[in-house]
Amino acid sequence: MKVAIIGAGWAGCAAAVEATRRGHHVTIFEAGRTAGGRARRVELMLAGQAQALDNGQHILIGAYSESLKLMADVGVDVSAGLLRLPLTMQFPDGSGLRLPRLPAPLDALAGILGTRGWSWHDKFSLLKVCFGWQLRRFECAPQLSVSDLCSGLPATVMHTLIEPLCVSALNTPPERASGQVFLRVMRDALFAGNGASNLLLPRIDLSALMPDAALAWLQRHGGEVRLGARVQAITRADKHWMLAGEADTFGAFDSVVLACPSTDAARLVQANGLPCEPWLTQTRGLQHEPIATVYALAPGARLSQPMLALRPGKGHPAQFVFDRGQLGGAPGLLAFVVSISEGDSATLGSQVQAQAAAQLGLSGLQLLQTIVEKRATFACSPGLQRPGLHIAPGLLACGDYIDGPYPATLEGAVRSGLEAARALPDPAPKSLSIQ
Numbered sequence: 001m002k003v004a005i006i007g008a009g010w011a012g013c014a015a016a017v018e019a020t021r022r023g024h025h026v027t028i029f030e031a032g033r034t035a036g037g038r039a040r041r042v043e044l045m046l047a048g049q050a051q052a053l054d055n056g057q058h059i060l061i062g063a064y065s066e067s068l069k070l071m072a073d074v075g076v077d078v079s080a081g082l083l084r085l086p087l088t089m090q091f092p093d094g095s096g097l098r099l100p101r102l103p104a105p106l107d108a109l110a111g112i113l114g115t116r117g118w119s120w121h122d123k124f125s126l127l128k129v130c131f132g133w134q135l136r137r138f139e140c141a142p143q144l145s146v147s148d149l150c151s152g153l154p155a156t157v158m159h160t161l162i163e164p165l166c167v168s169a170l171n172t173p174p175e176r177a178s179g180q181v182f183l184r185v186m187r188d189a190l191f192a193g194n195g196a197s198n199l200l201l202p203r204i205d206l207s208a209l210m211p212d213a214a215l216a217w218l219q220r221h222g223g224e225v226r227l228g229a230r231v232q233a234i235t236r237a238d239k240h241w242m243l244a245g246e247a248d249t250f251g252a253f254d255s256v257v258l259a260c261p262s263t264d265a266a267r268l269v270q271a272n273g274l275p276c277e278p279w280l281t282q283t284r285g286l287q288h289e290p291i292a293t294v295y296a297l298a299p300g301a302r303l304s305q306p307m308l309a310l311r312p313g314k315g316h317p318a319q320f321v322f323d324r325g326q327l328g329g330a331p332g333l334l335a336f337v338v339s340i341s342e343g344d345s346a347t348l349g350s351q352v353q354a355q356a357a358a359q360l361g362l363s364g365l366q367l368l369q370t371i372v373e374k375r376a377t378f379a380c381s382p383g384l385q386r387p388g389l390h391i392a393p394g395l396l397a398c399g400d401y402i403d404g405p406y407p408a409t410l411e412g413a414v415r416s417g418l419e420a421a422r423a424l425p426d427p428a429p430k431s432l433s434i435q
Contacts (some may be wrong), residue, residue, distance in 0.1 A: 001215050001254035003424060004029065004243055006231045006268070009037020011398040012259030014070055014417030016223060019257075019424060026217070026223040029243070029250065031230035035211035037261075038376060039410060044369055045293060045334040046330055052205040056293050056372050057322050058337045059168075059177045059307070061087075062198035063188040064372060064411040069177050070400075071210050075412065081204045084095075087111070087189070087197040089164055091309050092360055092427065097162050099197060107197065108190045116311040122154045126161070129153060130190075139180045146170075149179035164309050167319055167339045170407040171289045172379040178382045184405045186204035202305055202330040204337070213392060226250070233397075242395060257420050258397040262286055262387075265397050272390045273423045280385040286401055291376035292341035294352045297366040298332045303324075311418035316339065316355040317348060334365075377408035389420050 001024050005012050009032035019342065039058050039390045043050045060067060060082065071078050090096035095117030099107040104431075112123055129152060140149055146166050150158060163174055169185045170177045191196045202209050215225045233244045234256055243250035258265040266283045269276050303323040310318050318336040325331040336352045343351075345391050349367045356362040378386075378401045386403040389396050398420035399413060406412030 001425065002027070002252070003255045004231075004250070004253040004255065005257045006055070006243075007037060007236075007259035007261075007264075007399075008032075008035040008038055008215065008225070008227070009259060009399070009413065010067075010210060011413040011417035011420075012037070012257070013211045014066075014414045014423045015257050015398050016075075016194055016218050016257055017214050017419050018421035019068065020218055020221050020223050022421060022426065023426065024255075024424060026148075026218060026252070027226060027250075028218065029226045029229045029231050031228070031260075031433065032424040033091045033228050034229070035215055036265065037211075037413075038373055039206040039212055040211070041205040041207035042371065046297070046333070047369065048050045051330060051333070052208075053295060053324070053329070053335075054202075054206045054293075056291055056373055056376060057320070057337050058202065058206060058410060060200035060202075060410060061196065062200065063080070063192050063196040064200070064409075064414075066409050067201075067210070067414045068212070070414055070418075073305060074210065074213040075206075076210060081202065082200040083203050084195075084308070085119050085199045085201065085432070088305060088307070089161055089309050090116075090305065091160070091311065091321040092304070093117075094304075096298065096309060102311050104194050104196060108380055117160065118156060119154075122156050125152065126152055126157050127148060129429050130186075133183060133186065134191065140183060142178075142180055144175040144179035145382050146174035146179050147201060148181065149163065150174070159166045159311075160309075164319060169409070171339050173340060175249055176379070176381055178380050178384060180363040180382070181380050181405070181407050185407065199307065201322070202373070203296055205384075213428055229266070229381055234272055236272065236274065236392075237386075253395070255394045255424055257424075258391070258395070259399060259417060259420075260397065262401045263375065265399070266356075267314040268389060274395075276391050279387050279391050279397075282385055283401075286386070287379040287381070287382075288375040289339070289377050290341045290372060290374045290380050292317075292338040292345070292348050292370060292372045294338065294349055294370045296349075297330075297335050297368055297370040298338065298356070298364075299366075301332045301333075301334070301360075303360070310359055315351050316358065317343070317351050318355055318405075321356075333368075341372060345372060348372075380407040388420065389416065389423060396423055
């Protein structure tokens with residue numbers, strides 16, 4: 001079949017590779033000039049030279065099996081592209097959780113018992129709660145929030161572990177974040193097997209980490225890549241789908257996969273006039289959360305670790321800081337992450353400068369650029385009904401917002417793309433092997 005995939009983010013690239021492997025002829029359309037969607041490369045001029053950075057600071061964990069497999073399949077050197085570290089949620093003063101290099105779940109047990117800055121009551125309270133989660137098979141009532149789920153934990157554990165984990169994984173504060181989705185993340189991260197909890201920090205830009213290689217693989221195997229091609233309309237004509245841009249048509253296709261942001265997907269579906277109201281209602285009902293990344297330069301600075309947790313508060317908006325100098329970037333280049341960000345770029349920048357001076361001892365921080373993704377993720381709230389991948393015959397959707405077990409993560413996007421491609425009718429008894 002001729003398959004059109006609209007969007008070359010992580011979901012769209014995964015769908016394109018899998019559909020090609022299954023024997024379809026794929027054309028992928030991307031409105032931008034750079035693949036990756038909300039996890040893509042941007043360039044910043046630093047000392048007169050272009051520095052490849054990202055539109056937002058993303059991390060992966062060892063449990064992201066489908067993302068890691070797809071990277072390897074399309075030719076990415078995973079060990080070179082990602083720095084693998086034991087799970088660490090430590091602050092500049094050295095307090096916080098750090099797992100040792102031990103088999104799971106001994107690493108979690110030893111890490112919790114050895115956490116600096118916690119009392120024995122704090123440690124045993126967390127172990128008791130985790131044991132209860134295991135007994136309940138990491139299931140809870142759908143209406144419970146993360147705060148509800150962790151109501152018995154001491155304030156120290158909440159502030160220094162649960163809240164940073166919840167914000168980093170779900171980009172939603174604990175009081176309005178889904179307890180069930182949080183439990184799925186905790187299960188896969190801490191109890192899924194050796195290495196599952198490892199932090200995987202990108203050492204190359206996010207487009208190079210997978211999307212660029214996926215599109216190159218697609219072209220080598222007969223697919224077409226259309227960057228800078230914005231699809232403005234899709235219409236059903238007889239047994240085919242017609243795609244059109246602003247000034248021209250892109251041809252007829254047997255199936256279409258919408259791998260664009262949820263707002264764009266809803267716009268294309270609504271304009272089509274098909275009876276898809278339930279899907280549209282769920283898609284339009286999604287609430288979104290912003291994330292800001294403040295890039296700054298501290299000449300000569302080197303943090304104690306490539307990633308540190310920070311203590312957010314009034315006038316101190318960032319939850320994490322990344323030392324990009326330890327991740328292949330220029331020395332002293334730092335990325336401050338402000339999840340659920342509020343305020344304009346200038347205000348965020350000045351607040352991050354004050355926070356860096358207070359919590360990192362870095363005065364005179366030079367602000368370089370603040371990037372705000374206003375719709376970075378959907379709000380992962382309790383009982384949220386997310387739209388499914390099937391919209392109409394021959395019309396599917398994929399993306400991290402589509403119904404699935406994960407929050408808005410790279411792994412969620414990749415798994416959704418693979419699922420959409422596998423939902424296409426099988427064109428032949430044999431599929432294409434990865435080469």
